[in-house]
Amino acid sequence: MCIFFTPPFEMAVVALGLNSRPARQVFGDFPGSVIWNPNTQLSEDCLYINVVAPKPRPRNAAAMVWIFGGGFYSGTATLDVYDHKTLVSEENVILVSMQYRVASLGFLFFDTSDVPGNAGLFDQLMALQWVHDNIHYFGGNPHNVTLFGESAGAVSVSIHLLSPLSRNLFSQAIMQSGSPTAPWATIDREESILRGLRLAEAVGCPHTKAEMPAVIDCLRRKNATELVNNEWGTLGICEFPFVPIIDGAILDETPQRSLAAKNFKKTNIMMGSNTEEGYYFIIYYLTELFRKEEDVYVSREEYLKAVRELNPYVNNVARQAIVFEYTDWANPDDPIGNRDALDKMVGDYHFTCNVNELAHRYAETGNNVYMYYFKHRSAGNPWPSWTGVMHGDEINYVFGEPLDPRKGYTPHEVELSRRMMRYWANFAKTGNPSKSEDGTWTATYWPVHTAYGREYLTLAINSSETGRGPRLKQYAFWKKYLPQLIAMTTPQPAPEPPACVTNSTGAALQPAWGLGHRWRWGAAAQLPLAAAVALASLLRLDGTFV
Missing domain, CATH: 3.40.50.1820 (Alpha/Beta hydrolase fold, catalytic domain)
Structure with a gap:
């Protein structure tokens, strides 16, 4: 046990x-x-x-x-x-x-x-x-x-x-x-401790830090199924x-x-992501909006609401920047474009951009890095067609499931699976997905992902396309621009002024940040200059988001 x-x-x-x-x-x-x-x-x-x-x-x-x-x-x-x-x-x-x-x-x-x-x-x-x-x-x-x-x-x-x-x-x-x-x-x-205490409360155990020995003892006596069934709070x-x-x-x-x-x-690594990483999580999270059927469209109003729900921990300025980054401004009311933008938003933030970050860090130190971007949707995929190539869709190709004739894969999909198994096994044997143990090379050469070139190989039927990235612009948005924007627009408490500061007339002065150090968005002068410029770039003259 x-x-x-x-x-x-x-x-x-x-x-x-x-x-x-x-x-x-x-x-x-x-x-x-x-x-x-x-x-x-x-x-x-x-x-x-x-x-x-x-x-x-x-x-x-x-x-x-x-x-x-x-x-x-x-x-x-x-x-x-x-x-x-x-x-x-x-x-x-x-x-x-x-x-x-x-x-x-x-x-x-x-x-x-x-x-x-x-x-x-x-x-x-x-x-x-x-x-x-x-x-x-x-x-x-x-x-x-x-x-x-x-x-x-x-x-x-x-x-x-x-x-x-x-x-x-x-x-x-x-x-x-x-x-x-x-x-x-x-x-x-x-945060991990707090989640544990919330679990303890949910199953009827003591649930304060002061009672920690009793908390642990009580949880140990609980049935494992009861614990697991009570883990999910508001996340x-x-x-x-x-x-x-x-x-x-x-x-x-x-x-x-x-x-x-x-x-x-310091070693060779191989890594990548799929084109529609976000949909798998969105359809479990926004179940009313993303129904399991073909005709799913997202209005502009629904898109803006979904952005708020999918990004609850950033401030309003950052959230507006996310809206701006993922809007097709040539057609902002396109219900298909809005739907697909939500997938890319979630997939980029939670998966693709972080994969890119690790690959880049490894490449900077001179390690051999091999990046892929998986783009094939299986012919027998049971999910609606708009879900594309979701999180986890590459796994069956890596393990060779298409080679089982009972599964109904197409001949082209069988060949793709053979190619991917060979890449994975070659890498395990030689450290290079293109090079076999006997020294022979695959028909398609997989380039090394360098810190400068950011090369990757597309994995799809009849495709040997290479590119840079993938999604480098979005990587820069999430990993470079947005953190700086949040830092510039997050209020910082001002230091307390001396107790008896007066002006030349002897009148007492108020702290520069206002009573109670409250952040007053109406006073643009209180923003750092760079933050004020960033905020202004997101707003119309009337103060509403474009």
Whole structure:
């Protein structure tokens, strides 16, 4: 049985296992949704490793270690879409996956020795140590281990690139639609504690910091299902209840600081994102507006309201800048354009721009970086056509599902899957997706992503297009312009004036910021000059947003 909240103390034997809960059943038995729901029995007996090796057993084969995603609140290594057999048999690699604790059982944090946080990451760390020590028994090379994962799995992979505890247990890394700098990837320690106390309150436990021993004792006595079912409070889009924190062990500083200081494993990485990353989360979040049907359109009024709902933590000036950035000013009332803009807004902020950031930081230090942009929508995709190529849509191509004739993929899709499996396996074997173990090269050359050129390869049927980026303009907006704008337009408390300051007439002077240091938007002179200029650029003369 998994001990609640604490790091693992013993490695489980090789077997199949499961540790997570089903995703919320917003769409019932809809095929596009249920593929992500756990397909085996839920159990607290959860820390297992799966190993699939070719026959006959290879010698010194490259090992690929898969870390599943699911927002750190759901998921399992045993989903059908992760079926290991095709990739192993086609590419002669050893494929390993592990279960790790998720949700409050894996990421509850109370800043105590009993509940130190990041238990799920320590599960992963122990699995990586096991692979390092034992993969040779399966014909694998412990000195050629590639981590790969998607979404929260990609965040996990990237955290291991940053962590001093795990960075020496593998060789290189592949990250699909995830980065440690994503806004949902980590939360600060205080917020994590508050979420834990809210969970305690929801299940009828003591719920104040002063009662922490009683809080922990009460939570330990609760049924795991009760805990998981009460985790979701009022959270925004792409906010997950319990996620990694900076614990001083797995992570000794924020990912942003690690990247800025170049404090990470220097190695080859491969990463990318999909063209419509945002829709998968929007359709679960704005369910009334984004219905599961073909005829979904968004009026200008609905667009503006959705921007407010999707960006609740920025000030009004920043929110207006977001509206401006994602509006097609040639046709601002286009209901299709407004709908698609919301997808790009969410996808850029939560996924694509953070992937770009990590790739750029790695390229700056001279590492070989390979970027992709996945653009193919499967012919049999059950979601409405406007959802495009959503979050996670590349996974079945990486694991070779199209090669199963029962799945009904087209011949072109089978070929795309073969090409992607070869890229992933080549990277695991040689560190270069274009170069095979025998020295041969793929028909399409995948360029190195440099800090100057920002090169990427398009992954789609009959496409070998390369480009710069992707979405560099939006990357600059979210990572450069918007943070500066927010800093310039966020009120700062003024220092208290001396108690008895007077003017030449002896009259007492009021503080320059007004009574109570209240920020008065009506007085433009109170804004720093640069902020006033930025604000003015967003407004009409009559003060309303363009």
